[in-house]
Amino acid sequence: MEAANHIIASFEDLPESEILKQARIGGGGLTDLLTALHKPGSMDEAEDALSRARRLAAFSVVFHAGRMKRRNPLPESALPIRRGTVEKLIARLPYPLTRDQRTAIDEIVADLESPYPMRRVLSGDTGCGKTYSFMVPALAAQIAGKRVAILTPNAPLADQFVSECREAYGDQVPVRAVTATRKPDISLDGNPILVGTTALLSRFRDLGEAPDLLVVDEQQRFGVAQKNELVAERTNLLEATATPIPRTTALITHGGLDVSIIRESPVEKKVVTRIVSADDAKRLFAHTRKILSAGGQVAVVYPIVRDPKQEQKSVEKAFAHWSKKFPGQVGMVHGALKEEEKAQALVKLKSGEHAIGIVSSIIEIGLTLPLLRSVIVVNAERYGVSTLHQFRGRLARKGGNGYFFLYLPDAVSADTLARMRLVEECDDGFELAERDAQMRGYGDLVEDAERQHGKSNSTLFIGASLMPEDIHQFANIEGT
Incomplete structure (x- = not known):
């Protein structure tokens, strides 16, 4: 009963009967729903309760987004x-x-x-x-x-x-x-x-x-x-x-905030994305030579690790390896560098003095290298779809062709490979975000919402495992 009252209170002045009506939940009240969720009498009852809980959670997201939009004039x-x-x-x-x-x-x-x-x-x-x-x-x-x-x-x-x-x-x-x-x-x-x-x-x-x-x-x-x-x-x-935040996702991560979306690129460019295994590693070096001979730059991204010293060691080891093959042409940027050292390294990359950048994921956060034509992500399986798309977005900023390589030196699971295939096949960030949500659901977005905005928009959200179509049934959303 206490849990049901908590849910009712989260809808402010909306009575339980109206909550059930607007969420289109049949089969009894909230107490009955919670009982069926936690102590179902059969598998059919459990599945029905979970379906109703998802509708309630989706309605909660849209309801609270609408309330957040109500602001007093100032x-x-x-x-x-x-x-x-x-x-x-x-x-x-x-x-x-x-x-x-x-x-x-x-x-x-x-x-x-x-x-x-x-x-x-x-x-x-x-x-x-x-x-x-x-x-x-x-x-x-x-x-x-x-x-x-x-x-x-x-x-x-x-x-x-x-x-x-x-x-x-x-x-x-x-x-x-x-x-x-x-x-x-x-x-x-x-x-x-x-x-x-x-x-x-x-x-x-x-x-x-x-x-x-x-x-x-x-x-x-x-x-x-x-x-x-x-x-x-x-x-x-x-x-x-x-x-990219599709409007459906924005309801969860940003509640009632208005969203402006930019999809069009101001320049004409074509970026080719390929998955590369250890067997094809030598071809990456040949490709790098080709890019450099045409006056372009290459960024090689090595994974960030929790220990800054290990990250530094990883990047420095890679720097030594690449420097042997391309002497005098390689620079590096990683999280352990002091701000002044990082700034100097970036100046040399931006000016083209260094044609190859061995980096941690600093290039994800908006930094532009005008001559960047190729990005190689080592152990790409360690990154999420959104982060990989951010890396790809650093390419061909002034137009032209770019090449994005997802280097998988070790065998990966079928699910991981499917995620890499998604990045390889789709280069529209908003479509990518929607398809990723369809594959994984919205479960991991709650933590982001709480971290960025202080609270989640759904009482039953975690247990309900929402999917895009759950939100669509309550939100009037046109496209992404």
């Missing part, structure tokens, strides 16, 4: 952005925006103009130009005299944003990097956009105020407590991710 959250300013900023970008980018900018700007504080996720398939989609509204807000902060998971990504901003708008653009190793004067003359790592938290504590607009780039890298430190009630919050 006039001070509205930013006086001029549409003419937005158009001028767009006109100065280095390439024309895609339709998806333009739509995302319009949605973000409309949120910022509204008296309802923005709570939006910007989900862009990797390589589709999400950075410009939040750069333009951020600069427009700054020009309107508002305080803007952009939170990044690492210093190289903060530096990259500053660099891209200055390439588009000139060296005098009001944007400054804030990291643990750099402590700029925070008098904030000229009201610059502050972009940086969690060092931003202490900077805003010193200021005694929260930003008017906070962009959290690669939002899955941050916990709810870190984000909340920079968010006041009036703060407009945009969470950006290069992990």
Whole structure:
């Protein structure tokens, strides 16, 4: 009875009869359902109870997402952005925006103009130009005299944003990097956009105020407590991710947040994906020579391990191996490097001084190597589908051809091979995420939702093992 009351309470003022009606659950009340789940009288009764529990869990997800969308107006959250300013900023970008980018900018700007504080996720398939989609509204807000902060998971990504901003708008653009190793004067003359790592938290504590607009780039890298430190009630919050989030998935991981989706690539490119076994390892070296002779770069990704010393040892061993075959052309980046060493290594890779990069998964988190034409992932079976797609997204950023190799030096299970085949066959991040969910269900998304947003959206979620079709029956979702 206590468990049933807990479920009823989670639906706020909705009575039990209405919960059962809207969730389309027959066969008695919640107490009967829970009894059948935990002490079924037969296999048929157990299967029926599980089916009803899944419907209840799916309804709970959609119900709570709808409640989260209800926000009270707060006039001070509205930013006086001029549409003419937005158009001028767009006109100065280095390439024309895609339709998806333009739509995302319009949605973000409309949120910022509204008296309802923005709570939006910007989900862009990797390589589709999400950075410009939040750069333009951020600069427009700054020009309107508002305080803007952009939170990044690492210093190289903060530096990259500053660099891209200055390439588009000139060296005098009001944007400054804030990291643990750099402590700029925070008098904030000229009201610059502050972009940086969690060092931003202490900077805003010193200021005694929260930003008017906070962009959290690669939002899955941050916990709810870190984000909340920079968010006041009036703060407009945009969470950006290069992990494609289908709308169905977003209901679970992000509740009632609005979602802007970018699928179109701003450049024409073709990336070939292949699974490679140990028998074909020599062909990878031959392929690498071919890429280098054409002026391209190659990244070889070695798995991150929990022990930083072991990770360093793994990458350094690989570095020595590749350096013997390609002397003077190899650089390396791994988690044990100091920030200054990492920055120097990345400069040499970005400039093309080093044509081969032996790396841990730092290239997943938004870093761009303009000449990168080939990525080889060693022990690809250790990574999830989403992470592998992120690696692939680093390729051919300015267009052209790219080559992505899933190197499996050891035998793998049938399920693992099926996962690798999925990556090999599908290069659309949103379709990939949906098909992965169809293979595995949504069970592992609850932990992400709790870590990023502080709570799960479904009381029975873990036991119910939801699948995409369970959500679809209650949510009015068009496509992904």
